[in-house]
Amino acid sequence: MDRRRHRLIPHAIVLGLLTGLITVGFHLAVDMGDAFRNRLIALAHQSAVNSPWIVLGFTLLAVIVSAGLVICYAPEASGSGIPHLKAILLDNRPFRWLRVLIVKFLSTLIGSTGGLVLGREGPSVHIGGAIGQGLTTLWPGKGSLDRSVLVAAGGGAGLTAAFNAPLSGLTFVLEELERRCSSLEFFAAAIACLTADMVCRAVLGQYPVFHFAVSGVPPLNQLIAFIPLGILSAVFGSLFTYFLLWGQKLTERSFCSKWFWWITLAMMITITAWQKPELLGSGQSLINSMLDSEQLTLQQVLLFIALRFVLTIGSASSGAAGGIFMPILALGALLGWGVGMATQLLLPELNVDSRLFAVIGMAAYFCAVVKAPLTGMVLIIEMTGNYALILPLFVACFTALLITDWLGSPPVYEALLEHDLRKERTQ
The missing domain is CATH 1.10.3080.10 (Clc chloride channel)
Structure with a gap:
């Protein structure tokens, strides 16, 4: 077991780095999409004629393109992707990791820009799992057990980078993705989550996601x-x-x-x-x-x-x-x-x-x-x-x-x- 842990260290570090970088880029792209939507709404308000139709046309186009990408190229990329990741870990489905990664990124970005009330956190988990699958495929000498380990660890790293919350990513792996988690999965997930969190904090800062201070312990x-x-x-x-x-x-x-x-x-x-x-x-x-x-x-x-x-x-x-x-x-x-x-x-x-x-x-x-x-x-x-x-x-x-x-x-x-x-x- 110790030898297998040592063998997993470089893979888990690379997994955390890649997941952190792609998730941070995903975060910044979605923020830019939100800013673009808000500017479009402001411009539409300033228009004298047909202003709501501008927003309606843009939103409908975004919904159609976002859903159409999924329907045509990767139906398994619909929604958050967490149920698909759970199916992968149960060996119920194949994982077209590169296609899922690309379609997930683009569809979520387009839909979010169009105003869909959806988040990037579930997709970040799916993207992290896809990166774990990609490492399993591209890195020589990997076995079926390591596939499950890296996919689950990638999902936890994706959640970590989405929220700046490494313990939450690790807990999510233990509680939701791999409920029969062994020490090997825990070890790989811990390294990947911590590495992804360091990338996220280096780029986005070390501030908590929500700004709320409690003045003392609630009575x-x-x-x-x-x-x-x-x-x-x-x-x-x-x-x-x-x-x-x-x-x-x-x-x-x-x-x-x-x-x-x-x-x-x-x-x-x-x-x-x-x-x-x-x-x-x-x-x-x-x-x-x-x-x-x-x-x-x-x-x-x-x-x-x-x-x-x-x-x-x-x-x-x-x-x-x-x-x-x-x-x-x-x-x-x-x-x-x-x-x-x-x-x-x-x-x-x-x-x-x-x-x-x-x-x-x-x-x-x-x-x-x-x-x-x-x-x-x-x-x-x-x-x-x-x-x-x-x-x-x-x-x-x-x-x-x-x-x-x-x-x-x-x-x-x-x-x-x-x-x-x-x-x-x-x-």
Whole structure:
């Protein structure tokens, strides 16, 4: 075992370097696409005639091209790609790694630029796994076991580079990708995640993804207020999984239904872009604006939750590449903010901070949808740089997990994988 570990070190380092570099480039490209979309919307507002039609035409074209790339060249690159990666690790599918990498990068970039409410984090995991497969293919002398090790480690490195969160990437490998993980997988994933994180921090800086400072440890008398947040996260998380699977089935009925979905989605994105462009995209800027200075009313929060919920389901079911990782966190932040405001109104003596509830809500909602509580908790701690959140995170996340189990809602990535396998068996 020691010899095999030593043999894996150079491969894991190269895997981390390549995944970090490509993921950072992916990050910067998506940011440039978001800036381009915002400039286009601003120019359309200044136009005297036909201004909304400019945005509608651009959005519809982006949706068609983004989904068309996937349909024509790499159907396995649709969505986040995490279910496909899980199938690869179960030896259920071949891995056309180079095609997936290229189509994933381009489709996510085009769709995100067009305003699809999808994130780059799931695709970063898929891209990292593709790079792991590529190393297995191109590096001489690799066996079948090393293939699984490097694909899983690449997925963890992709998540690490997407969030600047090495422990989260490693936990995701252990909890979601390789649940029967041996010490060999753990060793390779740890090296790849740390290497990818160093690349990411060297290029993008060492600041946490979300800007939120906790003034001391939340008092114990506030912990009970996080139980309702966990319950609501479980209910809305179960609904999210149900409607996501429903959307997948609906768009697969015929090509006409897919076109109808694309046109309807483009119209909804255009209306949102015209009124509230900050609600488009992955949701990271929306979360940061909430945690920095945004003061939302309860009515605004409810409206934003409804819009983001529908747009996320619509975007994820469009057939384009793009993840639901960050959109899930954005929905959780909005839900947490709403629960915090309701707690302020009903129990003013607790003196709660809605921003704290927004942060805890991200982990609770993630836990309800993905059912990976350790990844959710570690991710939020790393993304905020606040270890004082551990107690409210435990209360909200495990409440969400217990209620979601009671409701019978499956983990979203496993449900999507089962849906894909069922579809293949019927074809």
